[in-house]
Amino acid sequence: MAESPFKADIERVQKEYSEKMTPGAIARIPGSSVINKTGSWRVFMPEFNRDKCVRCYLCYIYCPEPAIYLDEENYPVFDYDYCKGCGICANECPVDAIVMVRETK
C-alpha cells in the first residue's frame, strides 16, 4: 500500500516547528495542519471494495480534507489519519465501491 503523502510533511513540520512566537502572530510553516490527526473524529469509516472500483477519481475530487490519494494503479487510498468519515466519497461513488461502516476502535 502506498504511503501517506502527508508523512513527509509531518516530519517537516515536526522539524521546523518551535514555540517561537514572532510578533504579529505569524505562522511560518505552510501545511502545518497535518500535525492534527483528524481521523480521531470519525464515527463511520469508508470501506473500499477494489473489485467494484472503476477508477473515476470522484472520491479523490470531492474529498474535503483531502484524505484520499491515488496509488500506482490509480486506485484510491484512504488516509485514515485524516479521514473524518463524512461519507461524501461513498455518496458520490457511482458504483458503490465505497460503503460507510461504523468503526470499532
Added chain:
Amino acid sequence: MTEYKPIRKVVSGNYAAAYAAKHARVQVVAAYPITPQTSIIEKIAEFIANGEVENLQYVPVESEHSAMAACIGASATGARAFTATSAQGLALMHEMLHWAAGARLPIVMVDVNRAMAPPWSVWDDQTDSLAQRDTGWMQFYAENNQEVYDGVIMAFKVAETVNVPAMIVESAFILSHTYDVVEMIPQELVDEFLPPRKPLYTLTDFDNPISVGALATPNDYYEFRYKLAKAHEEAVKVIKDVGNEFGEMFGRDYSEMIEKEHIDDADFVFMGMGSLMGTVKEAVELLRKEGYKIGYAKVRWFRPFPKEELREIASKVNGIAVLDRNFSFGQEGILFNEAKGVLYSAKSKPVMKNYIVGLGGRDFTVDDVRKIAEDMKKVIEKGEPDVEVDWYHLKR
C-alpha cells in the same frame, strides 16, 4: 553626509504633512476625505498628477475603515503606507487601528485633531485621537507645521524600527490650514535619514508562505500582547535616538519626548500637548518678564508615555497646571489623568490642577495663560487646588 541646506516653503500644516509623506517615499496612500484633513490627500494626489512621485499607488477608498484596512493590506505586503484622517473618520477606523498594531505594521497616519459630534464641530479638540489611546499606536502631538513635517519623517523611522504604527497629530485649522514657514529637507538627505523599509515580514515570499494574524488561543494570545507592550517600551529609547539623530542631521533636536523650559527655576509649569503649547510658550516668556517663576512642559509623545521625563520634571517643581483640550467623561482631562497616574509612584508629588481649555476650537490665548497663571499661584500658596478639574472657559 551632503551639507544640509533646508528648502524653506510657506505651507499649511496639511501641506507639510503631504510633503513629508512624499519625502518619506511612501508607496501606498489609501484615504477618504474629511474636513479638515482633505488638503493632505489632495496635495498627494496632485504630486501624482504632476508626476512628482514615482511608484506611489493612491487608493481612493470608500470609507476611513477601508482606508486603514487598505493601508494594513499594503503594509503587510511590504510597502510603506500612509493615510490621514480626522475625528469621525478616526473613530470609524478604531477597529482597524487595533488590527494595524496587533499585526505589527508600521503605518504612519496624520490625524487632524477635530472635535467629535454631536453637536457637529470641525474645530480643534484632542478627544478624537486620545480616544484611540489603547489601540497600540504611538502618538506624536505637533505644536507647529514644522513639527508636522519633521514628525511624519521621524515617525516612519521609529515605527519601522519597532514595528508599531504611529499617529502624527496636528490641530484642526490652527495648523492644518494656517500657513507658516517650514524648513524642508532635500530628498537625498531624507533618503539618508530614512532608508527603505525592512519589513518584519512580507506576503511576497511565495516559496516560504506565511499566515498572519491567525487565531491565538488563551495559551498564546497573552504573549503576543506582551510583545506589543515591550515594543512600546523599546520605542521610548528609539524615539530618543531617532530624535537625536534628526537633530544632529537637521538642527532640530527631538531627543526629548517632553520639550521643557525653565524647569530648574520654575515654581510651577504648564503642561499640555499640540498647538496650544505654542501659545503657552509665548505667554510663559512674557509672564516671566513680569516676575512669574514659571516654565512649560510640552508633551510631544503621548504614546509611549514619557514616564521618566515627567517624573524628573515633577521632582523639580511645586506645581503643574495641566491644560487639556480634551475630556474623558466621568473622569477628567486625559493628559491630567495620565500624568497623575505616572506621578503616583514618584517620590515628589507637585500640586496639580486640570484646566479644560479650547474644546471644539474655543480660542485659547496668551491672556488665558495669564489668568491660569494667577489662579495657579493661589493653588500653590494654598498647597491644594480649589477644584481639581476647572472648566476654565465656562460662560458663568
Added chain:
Amino acid sequence: MGIPENVKKRLSIPADEYFYAGHTACQGCGASLGLRYVLKAYGKKTIFTIPACCSTIIAGAWPYNTLEANLFHTAFETTGAVMGGIEAALKAMGYKVKGEDGVMVVGWAGDGGTADIGLQALSGFLERGHDAVYIMYDNEAYMNTGIQRSGSTPYGAWTTNTPGGKKHFLEKRHKKKVIDIVIAHEVPYAATASIAFPEDFIRKLKKARKIPGPSFIQLFSPCPTGWRSPTDKSIEIARLAVQTAYFPLFEYENGKYKINMPSTKKEPKPIEEFLKYQGRFKYMMKEDIEILQQWVNHEWEKLKKLAEVFG
C-alpha cells in the same frame, strides 16, 4: 499529493495540492473543499485575504497553517479593502499582478462577510477596479458564530436567530442576490459556481485570472452543520441546487450573460428536490414551499431573459 504522474494527466482537476489535511472544518464541509479547489487553480503564488469566517479556523489557529500560500487574516468587513491595499502595494513594489504568471490577490469570504458587513468594502473594491479575485463562499448563514441568518439566507430556512417554532418560522425574506449587486458595478467578470462542479469552478477561476480588473465568484458551498443535513450529502445538495435552478451557474463577462447549468431547454427539477435532505427547511408547509418555488421561477426566468437579450 500522492498522485502518480500517469494519473495526473487523466484527472479533470489539477493534481497539485496546496491545501493540507488536518484542518478543523466540520465533516462534509463545503467551504474547505472550495478552498482546496481555489488553491489547486492558483497555486502558491497567491496572497489570500480571509476575514472572520469559518475559514479563519479552517486555515489554522496559530501556529498552524492549512494553506501553502500567503494569507492575511483580517477583520470581518474589510476583505475588499485589504485586497485593494495588497494589490496597490504589489504594483508599487513592481510585481506583476494577475494574468498567467502574475501574483494572484484572492479574497475568500463567507456570505455574511460579503452580503452584509463587507458589502461596502466589496463595492469599493469592485468600483475601483483592482486586479484581484473576490470569492464569496456562500453557505447561507453565519456558520462560524453558530448559524445565524445572513442576507444570503433563503426563505424558510431555520437558523438560530430565525428559528422555526410551533407556530411560525421567522425567515420570511428571500436570499439577497449579491451577484446582481456585483454585476451592477459592471465588473469585467462575475460568475456563480458550485462545489459540486469543480471543473466548472476551476475553469472560472482560471478565466478570472486572465481577465484584468476585479473578478467575483459566488461559490455555493453547503454546510451540513448549519443546514441540518447529512454530512455525506454536501455534494448532492449542491448539485440539486443547480439542477432545481435554485442556484443556477452562469457567467457575466464584458456585459454578456452566459448560463452554464442547468439546461435552459427543459424544466428544472422542483425545489423540493433541493430541500429534501435539509433539516433547516422542515418548518416549511406546502404553501411556503410554493412561495420559494415562485421566487426560484421568477429569478430563473429573469436570468434566462438576461442571457437571451445580453447573451
